[in-house]
Structure formats: structure tokens, C-alpha cells
Amino acid sequence: MKQSKRYLDIVKEVRDMIRQEKIRPGDRIPSERELAEKLQVGRSTLREALRSLELLGLIETRRGEGTFLSDHRNHQLVEVLSTFILQDNQSQKDVWETRLLHETGAIQAICSNSSLKGLKLWDSFRKKFEDEGFQRDDFVRELMVLSGNRLSLKIWFLLHQYSGNPYSEAVLEPEKELLLPVLEALERQETEQAIQSFKTWSGWIQKRRMQNGDDS
DSSP states (O other), rough: OOOSSHHHHHHEEEHHHHHHTTOOOOOOOOHHHHHHHHTTOOOOHHHHHHHHHHHSSSSEEEETTEEEEGGGGGGGGHHHHHHHHOOOHHHHHHHHHHHHHHHHHHHHHHHHHGEEEEEEGHHHHHHHHHSOOOHHHHHHHHHHHTTOOHHHHHHHHHHHHHOOOTSBBBGGGGGGHHHHHHHHHHHOOOHHHHHHHHHHHHHHHHHHHHHOOOOO
């Protein structure tokens, strides 16, 4: 099922609101509750969008004070990507492939880092795979974080959102046999096998989205 408000919609509406209300860098933006009411979106969806915007450096939260607009120079990447992505279907395909490049790059970095071998994290993921409701997003985001490349993580958040949030759903039963080989190869730090298994899983998600008519 399509979300009533995609991240891109929220990013654009927050940006428009900032312009209309002439909020300047360093100024406080409306609270989560106020934004949800203004934009007519659910609190949970808005919260995820705000968290992504904060990771991208567009806003900053100060404990006990609220959320504030960051320096406008940090908004350039959002502007460039949003202009490019809204052009045509080929752009959407490029976004999907570019996001996949960052994900496979993260896998390569993880497999090259000997300190990540044998982490209890892999056992934790294996247990989570067995539970209902385990989110695809939790798994891929953790891979991006483990890669240690903060710039790649920031770009990935944008690409993930602009490709229609393909990991926004819980892992389905048929996916488990596709995901477990990824996890096993990561544990053994077998780069080629991990990347190939990940691409197979990503392709399965893309095909299913196209069959459901859930394209971005």
C-alpha cells in the first residue's frame, strides 16, 4: 500500500513552509505536533522524515529547546536531487541504481573490515529475521552505518526517499530465503557473494513493487 505522504512530499512541504514563514538559519521550526497538523500527515511518518532531515544536516534538534533550521548551504544537495529526480522515468531508474551502488559499497566496506567479523550483531539480525514485523529499513540502514562512511549514509537517505522508500515495509516470508544468504556472506566477509545476494534481494523488491504498481 502506498503511503499517503511520501518523504519527498514532506521535504517539499517543509521547505515551502520555511520559505513562506521566512524562517532563517538558526530559527526554531514548528514542533512535531504543529507540523503534523499543518501538513496533514501522521506523526510517525513525519517523525521519520524529520529524523532523516536531521541526519542530512538540514535541521538540528537541541535538547529542551526544540528543532532549528541549519545553515542554508546544507540544503543544496536536496535542491539538486529533487530537481533532477522529478524529471522523468529514466531519472527514477538512475536513482534506484545509484542507491544500490551506495548499498553495495557499504557491503564491500563491511567485508573489508576485519573488526566486524564475528560481531554479535549478525546473531541479532538472524533472530530478528525469524520475527514477524522485522523492517527491511532496519537492516539496510544498519549496513550503511556499519560501513563507516557518513557522507554515503547521508546521500543514501535521500536516494532511499526519492526511490519511493523501497525498504519501508516489513520483511515478508518469501524474502527470508533471499536475505539469509546476504547475512551469512557478510558474517564470513565474502564480498562477491554478499553483493550478489543483496542484488538478488533488491531485484525481488523492485519486481514486486512494479507488479503492485507502486513505482515512485
